[in-house]
Amino acid sequence: MINILFVCLGNICRSPMAEFVMKDLLRQRGLEGRVQVASAATSTWEIGNPVHPGTRNKLAEHGISCKGKTARLLTKADYAAYDYLIGMDQSNRTEMLDILGGDPEGKLSLMLDWTGERRDVADPWYTHDFEATWQDVLRGCTALLDRLAGENGWTPQ
Numbered sequence: 577m578i579n580i581l582f583v584c585l586g587n588i589c590r591s592p593m594a595e596f597v598m599k600d601l602l603r604q605r606g607l608e609g610r611v612q613v614a615s616a617a618t619s620t621w622e623i624g625n626p627v628h629p630g631t632r633n634k635l636a637e638h639g640i641s642c643k644g645k646t647a648r649l650l651t652k653a654d655y656a657a658y659d660y661l662i663g664m665d666q667s668n669r670t671e672m673l674d675i676l677g678g679d680p681e682g683k684l685s686l687m688l689d690w691t692g693e694r695r696d697v698a699d700p701w702y703t704h705d706f707e708a709t710w711q712d713v714l715r716g717c718t719a720l721l722d723r724l725a726g727e728n729g730w731t732p733q
């Protein structure tokens with residue numbers, strides 16, 4: 577089992593979108609049993625709160641539910657528990673390194689590293705543009721899953 581943790585500042589907009597997009601891609605490809613996915617925040621600001629309505633509605637447009645998800649804080653113990661810890665922007669990376677105490681095993685990346693774009697995921701908290709975030713998250717999750725499938729020999733279903 578491969579464990580993936582998506583991380584952003586609040587865990588109500590970008591990282592939960594990534595969590596539930598990835599779960600949907602895994603379901604579409606019949607790979608649910610291969611990968612576990614969760615998401616977490618670098619800040620305490622939204623802990624316990626449900627997914628932002630903008631993300632919830634964008635997921636619902638695509639038939640994806642995020643029911644029951646509430647924001648939780650990234651902890652140092654997550655470093656051992658996850659194989660991939662994936663932030664959404666450069667400031668997430670800085671905060672993640674601080675909380676986790678470094679990245680000795682090279683588990684940290686940013687979402688759009690996987691597409692080769694090396695830029696931040698658009699932050700809808702500030703832009704209110706959840707479609708732009710959807711496009712970024714879908715590209716990043718698809719590229720990551722393609723890479724994992726190739727590396728692990730998971731044939732397309």
Ligand code: 4NP
Pocket residue numbers: 584585586587588589590591621622699700701
């Ligand atoms: P997220 O978005 O990190 O994608 O969940 C944000 C959520 C809350 C805040 C900023 C960004 N905030 O300032 O409270």
